[in-house]
Amino acid sequence: MHDYEYVPKEIALPIKNDIIELIKHVQNEIRDNFTFRFDFIGSAKRNMITCDFKSNIGFDFDVNIEVNDDDVNFTPKEIKHILMKAFDKYVYRYRYDHCEDSTRVFTIKVKDRDNFRILHSCDFAIVNNCGKNRQEYIRFNKKQNSYSWEEQPKGFYDLPSKIEFCKSDPYLWNEVRDLYLDKKNFNNDTDKKSRSIFAETIHEICQQNGYYKR
Numbered sequence: 001m002h003d004y005e006y007v008p009k010e011i012a013l014p015i016k017n018d019i020i021e022l023i024k025h026v027q028n029e030i031r032d033n034f035t036f037r038f039d040f041i042g043s044a045k046r047n048m049i050t051c052d053f054k055s056n057i058g059f060d061f062d063v064n065i066e067v068n069d070d071d072v073n074f075t076p077k078e079i080k081h082i083l084m085k086a087f088d089k090y091v092y093r094y095r096y097d098h099c100e101d102s103t104r105v106f107t108i109k110v111k112d113r114d115n116f117r118i119l120h121s122c123d124f125a126i127v128n129n130c131g132k133n134r135q136e137y138i139r140f141n142k143k144q145n146s147y148s149w150e151e152q153p154k155g156f157y158d159l160p161s162k163i164e165f166c167k168s169d170p171y172l173w174n175e176v177r178d179l180y181l182d183k184k185n186f187n188n189d190t191d192k193k194s195r196s197i198f199a200e201t202i203h204e205i206c207q208q209n210g211y212y213k214r
Contacts, residue, residue, distance in 0.1 A: 066129065080106065
């Protein structure tokens with residue numbers, strides 16, 4: 001069992017502001033290649049950032065980067081590498097390590113090397129909103145060393161309406177917050193990300209409260 005708790009706003013907000021400042025440096029750095037907008041998503045957007053302060057993994061933020069449509073003249077690999085190179089140029093100012101590439105995102109981390117801990121991190125997904133209610137993301141296939149645009153899974157599109165259903169009732173949203181924290185504390189699957197646990201939480205609350213019978 002873990003000991004997750006919600007991170008107070010006074011701790012999270014200054015870090016979020018640093019990330020915004022960092023992103024703005026990157027926007028200026030690559031302006032001649034392409035421009036992009038960004039949005040904090042997931043726990044940062046919902047004020048539900050969690051951390052087990054007794055562990056060594058810290059807490060994280062999730063950001064979507066969306067390249068402006070008129071500027072998409074690059075391959076998925078080129079887009080991701082241009083962004084990572086630009087982030088690498090400025091991350092040291094905010095104590096982050098260089099970017100780490102993974103399947104759906106690239107990640108920057110602030111580490112306490114003396115105590116072998118990650119203090120906090122940020123995952124960046126590169127997305128493209130294409131057509132009505134559709135979104136693609138850049139996927140890195142490590143085995144093939146290839147990059148491609150892939151459409152989000154079906155569950156991605158259902159989640160916003162379920163969240164709105166839960167938020168429409170303050171009692172239900174409190175249930176979401178409590179259940180989400182319980183699920184994180186009892187999760188022993190290291191490959192299971194917070195966004196998956198949150199989606200499971202929303203599904204359970206909706207199932208218990210008549211969402212699927214409407």
